[in-house]
Amino acid sequence: MKRAEVPALAAHGLEKKYGQVRALRGVSFEAYPGEVTALVGDNGAGKSTLVKCLAGAIRPDCGRIMVKGRPVSMTGPVQATKHGIETVYQDLALASDLDAAANVFLGREIRRLRVLHDHKEMRRRTAASFAELGVGLVQDMRVPVSSFSGGQRQSVAIARAAMWAKHVIIMDEPTAALGVIQTEKVLQLVDRVRSRGLAVVFISHNLPQVIEVADRIEVMRLGARTARFRRGEVDVERLIAAVSGAYSNEADVPNGEVTA
Amino acid sequence: MNTTKTRRGAAPDAPQKASAFSMVRTALSQTSGLTFAALIIMVIYFSFMEPGKFNTISNFDLLAQNLSILIVLSVGATFVIATSGIDLSIPAAVVLGEVFATKALGWFTVGEGTAVDVTDSETKLSYILVALLAALAAGLIVGVLNGVIIAYMHVPPLLATLGTLGSGLGAANLLQDGTNTGTSALSPVTSGEMIPGLSNIILIAALTVIVGWVALRLSVFGRYTLAIGSNEEAARRVGIKVERHLIKVYVLAALASSFGGFLSVSYFGTTALSGHTTDNMQAITAVALGGTSVFGGVATMLGTLMGALIPSLLKNGFIIMGVGAYWQDVAIGFVLVLTVWFDQMRRKARTKQ
Numbered sequence: 001m002k003r004a005e006v007p008a009l010a011a012h013g014l015e016k017k018y019g020q021v022r023a024l025r026g027v028s029f030e031a032y033p034g035e036v037t038a039l040v041g042d043n044g045a046g047k048s049t050l051v052k053c054l055a056g057a058i059r060p061d062c063g064r065i066m067v068k069g070r071p072v073s074m075t076g077p078v079q080a081t082k083h084g085i086e087t088v089y090q091d092l093a094l095a096s097d098l099d100a101a102a103n104v105f106l107g108r109e110i111r112r113l114r115v116l117h118d119h120k121e122m123r124r125r126t127a128a129s130f131a132e133l134g135v136g137l138v139q140d141m142r143v144p145v146s147s148f149s150g151g152q153r154q155s156v157a158i159a160r161a162a163m164w165a166k167h168v169i170i171m172d173e174p175t176a177a178l179g180v181i182q183t184e185k186v187l188q189l190v191d192r193v194r195s196r197g198l199a200v201v202f203i204s205h206n207l208p209q210v211i212e213v214a215d216r217i218e219v220m221r222l223g224a225r226t227a228r229f230r231r232g233e234v235d236v237e238r239l240i241a242a243v244s245g246a247y248s249n250e251a252d253v254p255n256g257e258v259t260a
Numbered sequence: 261m262n263t264t265k266t267r268r269g270a271a272p273d274a275p276q277k278a279s280a281f282s283m284v285r286t287a288l289s290q291t292s293g294l295t296f297a298a299l300i301i302m303v304i305y306f307s308f309m310e311p312g313k314f315n316t317i318s319n320f321d322l323l324a325q326n327l328s329i330l331i332v333l334s335v336g337a338t339f340v341i342a343t344s345g346i347d348l349s350i351p352a353a354v355v356l357g358e359v360f361a362t363k364a365l366g367w368f369t370v371g372e373g374t375a376v377d378v379t380d381s382e383t384k385l386s387y388i389l390v391a392l393l394a395a396l397a398a399g400l401i402v403g404v405l406n407g408v409i410i411a412y413m414h415v416p417p418l419l420a421t422l423g424t425l426g427s428g429l430g431a432a433n434l435l436q437d438g439t440n441t442g443t444s445a446l447s448p449v450t451s452g453e454m455i456p457g458l459s460n461i462i463l464i465a466a467l468t469v470i471v472g473w474v475a476l477r478l479s480v481f482g483r484y485t486l487a488i489g490s491n492e493e494a495a496r497r498v499g500i501k502v503e504r505h506l507i508k509v510y511v512l513a514a515l516a517s518s519f520g521g522f523l524s525v526s527y528f529g530t531t532a533l534s535g536h537t538t539d540n541m542q543a544i545t546a547v548a549l550g551g552t553s554v555f556g557g558v559a560t561m562l563g564t565l566m567g568a569l570i571p572s573l574l575k576n577g578f579i580i581m582g583v584g585a586y587w588q589d590v591a592i593g594f595v596l597v598l599t600v601w602f603d604q605m606r607r608k609a610r611t612k613q
Contacts, residue, residue, distance in 0.1 A: 087497075093493060106495070117479065
């Protein structure tokens with residue numbers, strides 16, 4: 001699976017222990033620009049620990065994280081942001097009483113006279129970005145996001161990430177709480193974000209959906225990567241086998257932990 | 261299959277409530293609009309019932325003067341409540357502000373005595389400024405204590421500020437040996453009319469509301485305050501230093517309170533060790549009546565101004581009409597509960613969408 005291109009985001013040999021529990025056992029991971037890389041695995045496989053490491057929320061005990069081929073140290077979510085990585089959290093993480101523009105620019109306000117914010121300009125730029133990404137809502141720019149539907153709010157969260165991400169967007173189960181039509185809209189949005197050349201890391205339990213949207217799929221089990229697939233290489237059954245440990249195509253599987 | 265947790269505010273498949281309620285809901289969502297309407301109706305009603313008594317300039321002027329200090333306190337309390345916090349320690353900051361201000365006047369030797377004893381015509385700007393700084397220092401102390409206890413020690417705001425309320429009032433009594441100090445040195449601050457026809461104290465309250473409005477609506481500080489009240493975790497994730505911001509908010513509120521204490525000494529000519537015990541409740545009532553959500557995230561400064569006016573207008577109107585003044589307390593109690601209940605229903609309606 002060697003390729004010439006430099007991954008937008010890569011992890012090598014990440015380890016993380018919580019007491020006696022080895023959540024990550026030397027996991028590696030790559031996400032390439034202009035691709036959706038799905039990260040799948042059963043509960044407890046270490047997906048969320050890996051994602052938290054990549055998003056800067058926790059620090060791995062050892063191993064390297066590289067952005068565009070350069071090793072970076074992630075000491076917090078703000079560092080991840082500085083390295084061009086944005087995360088869309090499962091629980092949305094929007095301030096629901098504020099409007100879309102206030103949320104999009106939260107923590108990065110355009111300022112006037114140092115202490116005031118220029119809400120008009122923020123609203124204008126947000127509307128422009130929403131229009132570009134095909135997120136509707138432009139007529140609802142003045143209402144708090146709490147009056148939006150779940151799908152609309154997820155769109156705001158993704159659009160915010162897309163506006164600020166320079167290299168990578170990590171999406172943790174972006175469609176888990178959504179209905180069918182809203183899920184479709186969010187997936188279309190994911191598609192547009194990818195076509196902007198960003199690397200999208202897509203975490204999901206929904207295997208058919210993963211097969212539909214992902215250009216590449218990386219499977220985790222027991223804290224390590226156990227399988228990798230490209231688009232079209234895998235069906236749901238094979239994927240389930242990989243997730244459950246019945247199938248592996250990786251060399252760096254931890255000894256004795258996975259039955260091939 | 262793929263969703264096992266129910267998440268607050270993210271249940272998009274829940275059926276939409278029939279839109280019969282939607283107009284009522286919209287009306288409720290603009291609580292400050294309702295408050296304003298109530299205010300206007302009250303003024304018209306009392307003016308109609310008691311023409312020539314209620315609707316006179318002197319009556320309104322007196323009302324406004326009596327309310328000015330409460331308005332200053334309520335502006336500060338609006339920020340605290342916007343973070344979904346509460347500040348019960350307002351009386352402590354007010355009284356300590358009074359005590360610090362008069363103690364500071366005691367530093368100046370004037371003739372046989374100190375600046376405490378000067379008449380309002382003998383006072384100097386330097387006395388007033390030092391007293392003001394001393395009062396604000398008291399607020400700074402109370403505010404930093406509140407902020408650190410709440411943000412870093414994670415004591416719930418209700419209990420944290422209940423603690424500083426007790427300690428602060430106790431400290432003020434210790435400093436004063438339980439007796440009040442009278443002084444006229446500060447009275448020019450509130451008694452004069454820098455704008456002819458408008459008492460300084462009303463002017464000061466109006467300016468405080470304007471500054472508070474700008475800080476809440478137009479400043480990044482206000483936006484962070486609302487964001488923290490709305491979703492603390494979201495604020496943290498975008499890099500807002502939540503703990504530090506909470507300290508700033510409690511300091512701001514305590515500064516407003518101690519400034520209120522400074523104004524109180526100026527206006528009434530004495531410290532009032534036991535004269536502010538219900539200031540916290542009055543301020544919280546004003547803020548909640550005005551439409552600021554006690555659950556955080558939603559705040560309105562103009563609402564707070566109206567919320568401060570309503571109880572006094574009601575009382576004033578009742579007194580002029582000869583209705584027992586205690587009915588005002590009964591009425592305000594009910595209205596307050598209704599307001600918060602509406603707020604809660606509105607929140608529920610929203611998150612159900």
